[in-house]
Amino acid sequence: MSAQFDHNRKLYIETVGCQMNMLDSELVVAALRKDGYELTDDPKAADTLLFNTCSVREHAEHKIYSSLGRLKYAKRNAPHKVIGVLGCMAQKDQDLIFQKAPHVDIVVGTGQLAEIPRLIRETRESANRVQQKAVSLGRRDGSVKEVSGSFQSYDPLRDPEMRPTPFQAFVRIMIGCDKFCTYCVVPATRGPEQSRSPSEILHEVRVLADQGVKEICMLGQTVNSYKYSEDGRQHRLSDLMYAIQQVEGIDRIRFVTSFPKDMTDDLLQAVRDLSKAVRYLHVPLQHGCNEQLRLMKRGYTVEDYREMMGRINETIPGCSVSSDFIVGFCGETEEAHQKSMDSIREFRFKNSFIFKYSERGGTKAAELLPDDIPEDVKKRRNNEMLDVQNAISEEGNADFIGSRVSVLVEGPSKTSEKRAARGDAITVPGDPLATQLMGRSECDRIVVFDGNPRLAGSTAEIEILDCTGTTLIGSIVTREVQHGSNTVLPILS
Numbered sequence: 113m114s115a116q117f118d119h120n121r122k123l124y125i126e127t128v129g130c131q132m133n134m135l136d137s138e139l140v141v142a143a144l145r146k147d148g149y150e151l152t153d154d155p156k157a158a159d160t161l162l163f164n165t166c167s168v169r170e171h172a173e174h175k176i177y178s179s180l181g182r183l184k185y186a187k188r189n190a191p192h193k194v195i196g197v198l199g200c201m202a203q204k205d206q207d208l209i210f211q212k213a214p215h216v217d218i219v220v221g222t223g224q225l226a227e228i229p230r231l232i233r234e235t236r237e238s239a240n241r242v243q244q245k246a247v248s249l250g251r252r253d254g255s256v257k258e259v260s261g262s263f264q265s266y267d268p269l270r271d272p273e274m275r276p277t278p279f280q281a282f283v284r285i286m287i288g289c290d291k292f293c294t295y296c297v298v299p300a301t302r303g304p305e306q307s308r309s310p311s312e313i314l315h316e317v318r319v320l321a322d323q324g325v326k327e328i329c330m331l332g333q334t335v336n337s338y339k340y341s342e343d344g345r346q347h348r349l350s351d352l353m354y355a356i357q358q359v360e361g362i363d364r365i366r367f368v369t370s371f372p373k374d375m376t377d378d379l380l381q382a383v384r385d386l387s388k389a390v391r392y393l394h395v396p397l398q399h400g401c402n403e404q405l406r407l408m409k410r411g412y413t414v415e416d417y418r419e420m421m422g423r424i425n426e427t428i429p430g431c432s433v434s435s436d437f438i439v440g441f442c443g444e445t446e447e448a449h450q451k452s453m454d455s456i457r458e459f460r461f462k463n464s465f466i467f468k469y470s471e472r473g474g475t476k477a478a479e480l481l482p483d484d485i486p487e488d489v490k491k492r493r494n495n496e497m498l499d500v501q502n503a504i505s506e507e508g509n510a511d512f513i514g515s516r517v518s519v520l521v522e523g524p525s526k527t528s529e530k531r532a533a534r535g536d537a538i539t540v541p542g543d544p545l546a547t548q549l550m551g552r553s554e555c556d557r558i559v560v561f562d563g564n565p566r567l568a569g570s571t572a573e574i575e576i577l578d579c580t581g582t583t584l585i586g587s588i589v590t591r592e593v594q595h596g597s598n599t600v601l602p603i604l605s
């Protein structure tokens with residue numbers, strides 16, 4: 113046993129942001145478990161409190177600073193507690209964090225997470241606490257090779273408790289981004305685009321399959337830009353999908369987030385041809401007006417996006433597509449806003465994540481373009497976009513009523529969990545253990561239905577009876593075998 117092994121340490125970790133951050137937290141927890149830590153969801157009981165942060169929106173940063181503010185007095189009363197800030201804010205604003213929250217002990221950037229166990233141990237052991245930081249080089253701090261090298265590679269450690277469910281796992285296939293959209297901090301916080309070796313990825317997928325994972329979600333900021341030279345050939349995302357299709361135990365393969373310009377035909381054909389591929393693509397359009405796309409430096413026009421949607425619909429009929437939109441970006445006119453709403457109507461996205469523009473320091477937009485749309489106008493446009501999208505989503509869901517969909521069961525629905533927490537559990541007549549469950553269809557629609565929680569991790573056939581804008585509501589299709597005969601009767605429970 114290591115001399116530095118800490119027994120019964122309690123770790124509290126709060127994660128804000130995208131799936132990348134969720135995966136980072138999973139890896140950090142796995143590493144700290146090796147040092148004897150257990151997770152707690154009670155900040156007061158924790159010896160070490162970590163905040164894995166996001167810089168994409170101002171709101172996410174405020175949230176972290178207010179969480180840190182609340183800990184100021186806790187730290188005064190219990191100076192042995194170690195407080196750490198990780199992730200994108202830590203990468204971007206190291207000194208500002210120590211300035212605004214001097215009770216923070218460690219700040220660790222996105223590419224240096226493997227340093228955390230050592231930094232915590234050193235902080236704990238030092239009699240005179242010194243603030244410590246480990247951050248990757250910024251874009252301008254060296255050559256591309258040096259900067260890339262400062263973003264450490266991947267850690268294969270996993271922590272099943274931190275996964276979305278025991279049956280689903282994220283696998284990072286690349287980090288960083290080289291697109292440099294003018295509003296975005298990611299190229300600065302996550303560094304240059306770097307793809308990961310296919311053999312490493314496949315090894316990790318096999319380990320996850322052995323642990324009972326059924327669904328693999330490959331992650332990358334622009335996941336379909338993936339490319340890696342190995343064994344004398346160039347590997348693409350479609351090649352990874354063909355390889356993962358062969359892994360026994362894995363039932364579903366998905367990937368987020370795709371970049372419109374990199375949506376190649378080989379990838380669409382893989383989604384069409386592979387039985388395990390989820391028929392769902394998240395391809396953010398961001399705006400329906402070419403002038404706004406130009407100011408955002410997205411590198412495509414609405415016409416280019418339309419051409420891509422044509423190829424998706426032709427190659428994978430029935431494929432769901434979702435988007436992100438920014439409203440109230442610099443100089444957005446009413447006419448431009450109307451064009452964004454028209455694009456939702458035209459492309460009929462399954463859903464869209466709609467965000468009000470917030471200026472981020474260090475971006476080209478913050479440097480060169482005035483954030484000139486008043487907050488009340490941003491808010492109104494945001495609500496109008498949501499109304500259009502919600503109506504489209506509900507119409508899209510209504511098309512499923514009367515059909516059957518195959519669902520990977522994730523577990524009790526959120527409603528079910530909330531009601532159980534209030535002591536008001538959902539009950540199902542005839543099965544005292546059954547409750548409302550949720551899962552996702554092959555085209556990524558959320559489906560709720562009544563069933564036994566033991567179904568979690570299995571695939572169930574669900575008849576869709578009703579819907580809302582966000583959810584399909586159905587009933588399990590059960591089969592009854594008449595013993596003594598080969599007749600299988602489909603009945604609806």
Ligand code: SF4
Nearest residue numbers: 289291292293296298
């Ligand atoms: S593609 Fe653009 S928005 Fe997406 S991570 Fe890269 S720079 Fe940011």
